Amino acid sequence: MKLQKWCAARRAEGRRIALVPTMGYLHEGHLSLIEAAKRRGADEIVVSVFVNPVQFGPNEDYARYPRDEKADLAKCRKAGATAVFFPTPENMYLPGHSVYVNEEDLSRGLCGARRPGHFRGVCTVVAKLFNLAHPNFAVFGQKDFQQAQVIRRMVRDLNFDLEIVVSPIVREPSGLARSSRNTYLSGEERLRALALSMSLRETKLRVAKKGSLRWAAESARIAKSLANAGLRVDYVEAVDAETLSPVKTLRAGNAVLLAVWDGKTRLIDNAVM
Ligand code: PAF
Numbered sequence: 001m002k003l004q005k006w007c008a009a010r011r012a013e014g015r016r017i018a019l020v021p022t023m024g025y026l027h028e029g030h031l032s033l034i035e036a037a038k039r040r041g042a043d044e045i046v047v048s049v050f051v052n053p054v055q056f057g058p059n060e061d062y063a064r065y066p067r068d069e070k071a072d073l074a075k076c077r078k079a080g081a082t083a084v085f086f087p088t089p090e091n092m093y094l095p096g097h098s099v100y101v102n103e104e105d106l107s108r109g110l111c112g113a114r115r116p117g118h119f120r121g122v123c124t125v126v127a128k129l130f131n132l133a134h135p136n137f138a139v140f141g142q143k144d145f146q147q148a149q150v151i152r153r154m155v156r157d158l159n160f161d162l163e164i165v166v167s168p169i170v171r172e173p174s175g176l177a178r179s180s181r182n183t184y185l186s187g188e189e190r191l192r193a194l195a196l197s198m199s200l201r202e203t204k205l206r207v208a209k210k211g212s213l214r215w216a217a218e219s220a221r222i223a224k225s226l227a228n229a230g231l232r233v234d235y236v237e238a239v240d241a242e243t244l245s246p247v248k249t250l251r252a253g254n255a256v257l258l259a260v261w262d263g264k265t266r267l268i269d270n271a272v273m
Pocket residue numbers: 021022023050052055122125126144147
């Protein structure tokens with residue numbers, strides 16, 4: 001592929017390559033990943049824009065996922081990307097494609113339990129992108145907390161020779177975590193969605209104040225405030241930030257992860273205490 005050749009030539013010149021994998025419809029969250037790549041001293045920043053069919057379930061929003069190649073290209077240019085990769089499903093997955101990458105521990109719970117096959121699709125496409133770009137490092141957003149941990153594990157277990165950088169969540173001034181899927185939300189749904197970041201902020205403050213919290217009581221409190229706001233709770237979980245195993249007592253360093261349905265849109269958010 002052209003990308004593979006281009007990256008190989010840059011590497012041969014001693015250039016340091018950063019990869020920023022995205023599904024496009026770029027927003028400030030994605031641009032912050034490009035910024036993070038710059039700050040880390042990348043000479044070349046490769047942004048991939050690919051709505052990966054393999055990570056969507058049959059009843060999910062693959063067909064409807066927002067796409068705007070022209071705007072994405074302009075945003076990448078402006079943000080300082082030096083290459084933008086727009087593969088098609090046909091050239092990423094050749095006819096008869098039959099090899100997948102499966103992470104079998106960290107991807108079992110949370111979103112993995114609700115979206116069967118999702119992380120298999122993510123790991124497969126990210127492994128392919130790593131093999132195409134051979135980056136020195138790749139930047140992912142903390143918004144997809146579980147994804148970042150699953151990818152770190154894949155890199156460790158499959159001996160990919162690169163570093164994973166995880167960049168903080170970028171929020172709208174209202175607190176709503178930036179996401180391409182926010183475009184699905186009506187005005188009323190956007191307002192309801194604020195309960196996600198508000199609950200996380202409150203819990204974080206309570207942990208800071210009290211030192212630790214009993215998770216059973218705290219998760220019930222969060223679930224109630226999400227439901228009161230009109231959101232349908234998918235999960236409210238507290239985990240060890242490395243192993244993603246559930247914790248019974250919430251302490252500094254643990255992660256709280258939330259997933260809800262806001263109308264027909266599934267939203268996720270998280271915070272490390
Ligand atoms: O986080 C995303 O946008 C996607 O899951 C990724 C990492 C680009 C793989 O398709």
